[in-house]
Amino acid sequence: MSLYEGAVKRPVMTSLCFLAVVIMGLFSLSKLPIDLYPDIESNTIMVMTSYAGASASDIENNITRPLENTLNSVSDLKHITSKSYENYSIITLEFEYGNDIDVKTNDVRDKLDMVTTLPDGAEKPILFKFSTDMIPVVLLSVKAKESLPALYKILDDNVVNPLARIKGVGTVSISGAPEREIHVYVNPVKLEAYNLTVESISSIIGAENRNVPGGTFDIGTQTYSLRVEGEFKDAKEMAKIVVGSKSGANIYLSDVAKIDDSVEERAQETYNNGEQGAMIVIQKQSGANSVDISDKVMKALPKLQKSLPSDVKLGIIVDTSDNIRNTIQSLADTIRDAMIFVSLVIFLFLGRWRATVIVLITIPLSLIASFIYLAATGSSLNIISLSSLSIAIGMVVDDAIVVLENVTTHIERGSEPKQAAIHGTNEVAVSVVASTLTLIAVFFPLTLVTGMTGVLFKELGWMVCIIMVISTICALTLTPMLCSQLLRLQRKQSKIFTTIYGPVEKALDKFDSTYSKMLNWAVRHRATVFLSCIVFFVASMFLGKYIGSEFFPTQDNSRIKVTYELPIGTRAEVSKALAKKINDEWVRKYPEINVISYTAGQASSDNIWASMSDNGSHIVNYNIRLSDPKDRESSLAEICDMMRKDLDQYPELKKYQVMLGGGNSVMGGQSTIDFEIYGYDFTETDKVAQDLKKELLTVNGCSEVRISRSDYQPEYQVDFDREKLALHGLNTTGAANYLRNRISGATASYYREDGDEYKIKVMYDPENRQSIEDIENILIYNAAGQGIRVKDLGKVVERSTPPNIQRKDRERVNTVTAVISGAALGDVVAESQKKIANMDIPYGINVELSGSYEDQQDSFRDLGTLAILIIILVFIVMAAQFESLTYPFIIMFSIPFALSGIILALFLTNQTLNVMSLLGGILLIGIVVKNGIVLIDYISLNRERGMSIISSVVMGGKSRLRPVVMTTLTTILGMVPMAIGTGEGSEMWSPMGISVIGGLTISTILTLILVPVLYCIFAGTGVKNTRKKLAKLNS
């Protein structure tokens, strides 16, 4: 018993089998997480090593290089980049996409264990499964009034720690909330007068602020313990500490110092919508699910809010999951619309509701079944998996339509529905399987692509393959079963039906006859048709010159991040004033802004996360959220461009960066070209970078150019004279510590209050550390108690050093980044390469291109190879099916016209060529070829039945016109919601929809004319050749 016979004879089993699949699919669907992309985020691991007291170049030589050399041998490593700062080194390992981050973490840990050459003082390298470059998942704003001074502690205990415990969260960091600190500001003049030092005061404070247990002793029958509780109950108590005596009188701390119970001196300040507060940044680990994390964070917020003092209010600045959810929702909407369109087309062409229902039922079945695959592979509902559904909708019905049509023919001939279903399916089974194989030949190679595009296409390939296989199984089992149960011979249609459907029927008949007339003309004017098609193809290729290329379409997620730098060394007050000015200006100018939050000033050195991202008294960061794309007129890119223009008005800004989408995301952000300047010498690479920047600014389309290496940090260095130090019995470290204790402060002790510890720092009061003279006058005491001034021991000189050293793939690098806006990536690259060629670049310095351009080139190359592979595979499948090499060749002629169609459509809609539109192009190979197969199959069938070439072509064309137009229309209309969608994220997939629609329309129209014409030409030659052979044999 064959598959379909079994299905028809056992309707209960068949329907229940499919019901089981649907139930499993729906169950899987309920478990599927939501994400923007399949696991696409570049797998990055960060290795941080600290080595206190070393300068950036020491760090580079002693820490970064040995680590880099060892880590370089970890497999699947794409790039290894490093930043060497003062005191610490950060190495970022970027892996090829699609690797398991946990496995890689272990590999890296193994390699780190092999490093034995690190200096003694260096700490053990720490591994982090994320990169600071990653966009934060959630940004929370904190507003506070009375609690502002203690905000850091409150947030750290009540918000940060609970949030950091959520699974998948990489880090939670606070910016803008200064930590409480108790300062003891001493007056150097008074100290000198009383012969006191910062060190002695700090050791006295340390000694006073202690609880000391005194052991136990017995009184009578009881044992008591003895304790001295010296710890300060109030910071004010410190004023009464006796720090020395002069001529018999006590000197109290308040005599020589001012006690200031406040917050740390150097702190970042954060303003949310103009009000001061703090910002909590939540980043995720590599590979974790954003929506999941953000859901948990949002769930935890009300509870956390309750644990906070009443004046502290948590709010949301950015929740990336909003965008993801909206994007997925709007994609789900397009799938719904596509289903409606497809149903309408099928009903229009079939004209019978029973037949329409039988065909349509395959759509939800195949789509729902594919969710099982998603759940089994641990994937998610994302743009790619949902796009696959959208692509597949138009195609899954094809097989069912073929089966249904043949069964209907049998019924019309007089068979019983049951018999008709079995025999009708039997007749077309082979060709149904073959056409599915053609599509699988297109989609299966997609699963083999590697690299970033690979991660995207792998899922698409598998999804469509699986959906197609299920739809074929459906067409061979469920469809015949339903046909046998539902279809009846209808000799006469009801009156209502005829009045409604009659005109449609007439129009379709008219369409058939017009087409057959056209085809009749075309096959008799073969040369004209063939040549004009070629002319059309060549002409359309010329249009291709006007189409720009980019990597991924820029996505509008309503987020902007702006960072700008004033000249290095600018005081925090100046930066803050400017930040406020620009903030107010933007709020006034752009009503689209929903939330604007900015942070200015230097992060404390204790806050390692904040200090690792760019900060400083001269740096200001903005996080902006705009209203939803549908509620505003200007696009995200336009607003970014306007903001760049605004920032150009401030000449005091050294450099600025307007990041569309809120960060350097792999996709969806604006395209950038990175020019990496490799070279060891700082001055030379700096000069090349400066020249390049100047040149790039003249290139049309570069909206923003920035250099990665920061300006040299001006600093004062004290050059001690070693002989003089030795003469006074001092050494460099000892002397340097004296300087440090007076300027940065000596941590004397910890003040304890309610279980929390706050630093007590003793240092010079701010008025006495404002000039070089203040430094020069610092007294350094030797072991003999003599005070010697710094100016007597050495010189204070001004120098500048690079604040950090960046390396990539084990070479020093300086990157010039150009952000592209309003021009195609390819054009800008071409023009800038010309400029670079004309530049005078010193020997030993390399300029290399990377950034989106590198990714684009890689992906386009991959896709090109893929297209060739697919064409070969499709050819093989077709040749096997037809047992001929000529027929597949004829059918292949429709592919170039798909390309013409894509170019025309992109040109008319003013879109660029990007990965998504190329993907559309690749899909077309399969869909376009399918039409050709249907046509050629029927024409050759007619010939086998003994018709002449021309009449079999014309008859075949006429009889296959409706199936071809119908399947094409289902695919095109299935894509229309994608192409014209205006929902969030639609800019991602609309290029694909547009290219499929354009390519399919043009190629189908031409296939319907050109393929029959070519068939005539080839078949004609074939017949002539056979005749010649016969003639030879006969003679």
Place this chain on the structure above:
Amino acid sequence: MKSILITFDQAYYERIISTLEKMNCRGFSYLEQVQGRGSKTGDPHYGSHAWPSMCSAIISVVEDDKVDSILKILHEMDLETEQLGLRAFVWNIEQAI
């Protein structure tokens, strides 16, 4: 005793079997896959790409008096759905064991 050879489009199978049963003809031989084409009209039944439909054949040996009524029913069946194709041929049985 006469033998009836019925060749028919596969779709007739169930109807023919039930007719034979109704007529109390127990014995028959069934050939499932039979290729052929009619002498005057009808599509060939080759099971090929060009002519995908197939025939089956049934040979039934029946009492002489049943032949006419069976042929009548079969003829009616054929007239009802002419496009499918059904033919029956009768000849004598000389001997049987």
